[in-house]
Amino acid sequence: MINDTLQNRRYVIAIIMSAIILVYILRLFSIQIIETKYKEGADSNAFLKKTQYPPRGLIYDRNHKLLVYNKPAYDIALIMREIKDLDTISFCKALNIDKEYFINRIAEIKDRRKNPGYSSYTPQLFMSQLGIEDIATIQQSMYKFLGFYIQNRTLREYTFPIAAHVLGSIGEVSRRRIENDDYYTQGDYAGRDGIEYTYEKQLRGEKGVEILLRDAKGRIKGSYEDGKEDIAPKAGVNLTLTIDVELQKLGEKLLTGKVGSVVAIEPKTGEILAMVSNPAFDPSILVGRQRSKNYWSLVNDPTKPLINRATQAQYPPGSTFKTIQALVCQQMGGINEHTLFACNGPGSSPIKCTHHHGSPVTLLGAIEQSCNPYFWNTFKATLEKDGYGEKNHIFKKRYQEWEDRIRSFGFGGKFEDSDIYEQSRGNIPKQKYFNKYFGETGWRAITIRSLSIGQGEILVTPLQLANAMSIIANEGYYITPHLNKSDSMLTKIHKAQVDKKFFPIVNEGMWRVFEFGTGRAYKIPNTSMCGKTGTVQNNHGKDHSIFVGFAPRENPKIAIAVVVENAGFGATWAAPISSLMMEQYIYGKIERQELLERMSTSITNFDVKER
């Protein structure tokens, strides 16, 4: 062979070649077998896990009339990297937004503090909840706007523009809620108040996943393994409410132009038949793109339409409280059905009477005529029955008993087992409060006399009042008022701490109100009804007009509480509204069209906006 001396160099060359190939094999071993990050990288590259949103549960009224359903909506998403040669002006024009909004929105998306999940590779939400009418223009020209996509969603749609406070609304989840519940991710929607909030878990259903293959440019190339790995979304559960939509409609109509609320309950079941709060709003304005604009205009409305007055407003119950007072004081032995007290009419002291009637009066007459002195004396007789004792301790014990029995009617606290999200506690003053205010021994029956006629520190919500009427109708117990019909709460009976035997006399007194007393003008013909008016003094102007009651007297079907703020006498406003509501529910129609017309067109507060 030639060049023998250098022949050994062939081995050096062979070793160099072999070494390099060996290094490459080791490198392959390391990235294909040992490292796992590349496999994860491949998954997030190629698999687009697209969330499949389940349709949210529908909501029906008690007669299975559809109240809330879903309609398709559209989000506009963008992938920053894919945006090319965007004609901003025509884009803004197609979406009906101004250029400033566009620039701000892009800056917001890019701002990692506001949008922690930002990546220029993944779809980002540009605008959400557009309706078909908003999307119509841009849909045809979408091909011109590279990097922008339309995503499907659903929005709430309402059959009737009513019951906004009952139903509540849905909105984008807050960051805090995302942290507390793994189900949500940024941009999801969830119930924020009302039924939508309480029954969120049932209504939302379960999200599904569709695994799509995505190429390097983000284009979708079909589904992975023909969709075998996909998870189908589970539709939300439909809800049937206890609300009677006709009654609810009537309630909202009757409160037109007034500030106030109506709560109607079926006494036997605790089912809420209607829950009206006015000023109200059409629930559909809190859906879609206009949500935040409309929401802020509602927040800034001086009449506070966002408050559910039926459960959140607190008023002194006024004369309507006399019915409860009559029950508790009988139970505590302060009076009996034959007890008589004198009344000097407007000249009475320390509380004057606002009505003119004979003297002395019996319990029946006192309820019928709403006699203030009678109930002051009753209250006094009850609390002072055993004297005051050393340091008032006997008196205080009596007061504590009175307070406990009053509370057993559902006053002074929330209905904790109810599905009503927004509730106020109301107030039944405790000893502690008076001790602090007047000193340990500084207060006596006379000090707290306003309580006897439902004024002063005592505060109740319309829901609590209606519930108290349920108790009188049921002669001693109530079922927690609730909104979900399928969730029967009949097993949870709450007893009021007043014996059944004390009820008939109050029942009769309330029947007399409709027969001979303040409510006689609004008796439904041929129907025996029970009720009590209230005219509540307050610091905000004219008296609140309040009415409570139930009907029919035998086998009651509806218990009701109506409050019309700053309207005047209970008999003028709240009583006729209650009467019409009861007629509607009992007979399914209204014969007294003239009264209906008068009540639904009269206005007590000119700030309340027409809807």
Place this chain on the structure above:
Amino acid sequence: MPVNQRAGKQFIWILTAFGIGGMLLLVDSKMYNIFAYFIYTAAMLLLLVTIFVATDIKGSRSWLVLGPISFQPAELAKVATALALSKFMSSYNYKLKNWRDLIPLGMFVFLPFALIILQKETGSALVFVAFLLMFYREGMNGIVLLIGTFAIVLFVIIIRFSIVPIQGDRGTLGMLLAMFIIVAAQVIYAIFVARNRKEAFLAITGTVIIAAASYIVNIWFRINYNYIAIFTVLASCVYWIVIEMINRYKKYWLIVALSIGSVLFCFSSDYLFEKVLQPHQQIRIKVLLNMEDDLTGAGYNVNQSKIAIGSGGFWGKGFLNGTQTKLKYVPEQDTDFIFCTVGEEHGFWGSTLVLAIYWLFLMRLLRIAERQREVFNRVYAYCVASIFFFHLTINIGMVLGIMPVIGIPLPFFSYGGSSLWGFTVLLFILLRLDASRLERLR
């Protein structure tokens, strides 16, 4: 036409390649020797013409377009240069022994290299570096390869660590490390050439004492670390010269020269990097050295390529089932990054198999080379082996993320007619030469 147009085209390229191979086998083997310079001259002229005639494709002017066919003359230049080198080195009484003998060879290589650089095809030009391996086999001093490797190591260290400052502005880690490596190389060399233990001991202790002394001086006087490091190297150079004079042993001249050369090289590395290399090449190197994590830009290809290969696992995802490659996450996946597809779809075993086949192929080329009886044939065979080896090393190294991104194809794998034809011509001429290796003896 099959479903995939490119697959169909490639099929036609393969058929024509066989045709060309067949024709090459029919040519008398002596013709390659006789026409070597002619072919070389023709190829160089073609390269020159291409610069002016070629249309601009992605910034490079290397493609000649003739109707439906486009061809890269650079592929032909490899064959031509291999033939010319073979002829020159096999000429009567040529021996590659001295540096001087390398110069004409260097000219043969430099001409196509420069012309291809002018075509803005840096990758194809770099292939000509591969001939160094053949030179080594034919007698070039092995120190050239070592120096080359050493230069690459120093360059990488300077670039990678020059951004790391030491104690504020008292020098950079890059320079310090580079100087440390030079001193270490000196010591290793000293041990290697020492005639006895005493000499070796003398060399080592001297260097260590100089290094330690400079370090202490630096602690006291707080001078810039870089200067101290350079001073150490220079001081040890002086020390070597002194020892050499005392011992009258000439071997140390080389290490002194190399040390000083290295220091100069280190100083010019930054300059080389920033002035000679194009910005996109700088970024590619920075990404390779993990200095930049530009996953959306220059680092995207390599990152996606690693993801594709890494996701293959041991068994791979199966033929045509690769998600990363099919969904086009890996760019250039049928040309320069084609090995990703193998890695993803056939996993570790498939990629190893491919590498093993290449290894067998290279070993076979070496075997064929060594059994030649004419220098011309052997030189040519080594040229072929070197070129294939270079393509393999750079291409797969790039895909695996351990070599910078240099766009050269994987032989017989990547899509493309020119390169397939080029490799075919290269290989079939060798087969022809090999087939007639015994002719003279008959």
